Amino acid sequence: MVGIARYRDRTPEKTGGRLMAEEKSFQRRTVLVKRNLQLKYAAVVFSAVGFTAIIVGADIYYNMIRFIQEADPGRMSDLTNVIRMGSVKLIIFLGIMGLVTLFVSHRWAGPIYRFERSAQVVSTGDLSHRVSLRTGDDLMELQDEMNAMIASLQRMVQKDRTLIDRLSGRLDESIKQIPDNASGDDLERLRTDLKALREEIHHVTRAFTV
Missing domain, CATH: 1.20.5 (Single alpha-helices involved in coiled-coils or other helix-helix interfaces)
Structure with missing residues (x-):
């Protein structure tokens, strides 16, 4: 008599297993997990804060010049030194802010990476897979x-x-x-x-x- 064979496709299991092995071997040792996305995010934040700092600094500089010219024009050289030091501090601040932005973006760039890998595993047919984020991730x-x-x-x-x-x-x-x-x-x-x-x-x- 003719029997009915049960259908079993092991290709998804093999493919899903390979992707899972790659995901398990992945460790977030670097800050730039999603390089392009994180750099774009950092650039947007950096530009917004930098532009705001320049506008506010220019306004303060203009008002200080007016005040010193009216009160004591001889102290303009002191103002120049203050502005020079302020510019250096601003550059340092923006650099620190850029690094902090990258570290902050790491908290959601890592989960996005895991979601992408999980979607690839599930697309192979492995419905036993579950997304597992690290404690503290967004x-x-x-x-x-x-x-x-x-x-x-x-x-x-x-x-x-x-x-x-x-x-x-x-x-x-x-x-x-x-x-x-x-x-x-x-x-x-x-x-x-x-x-x-x-x-x-x-x-x-x-x-x-x-």
């Missing part, structure tokens, strides 16, 4: 939502697999019940069973919108 709510989505997909696929296994078992039984010298009644009964199986097969993956 985007923990997104981690919970993504894990809930993967778990929901896993339940739906498991339900469909259970249905397929049950239908395959029924089809095996129907085939085994056909005698070698099948009569017209036997074939009619088989036809009826196959129609019923066809109706149930329509429920497979019905939960998905494609």
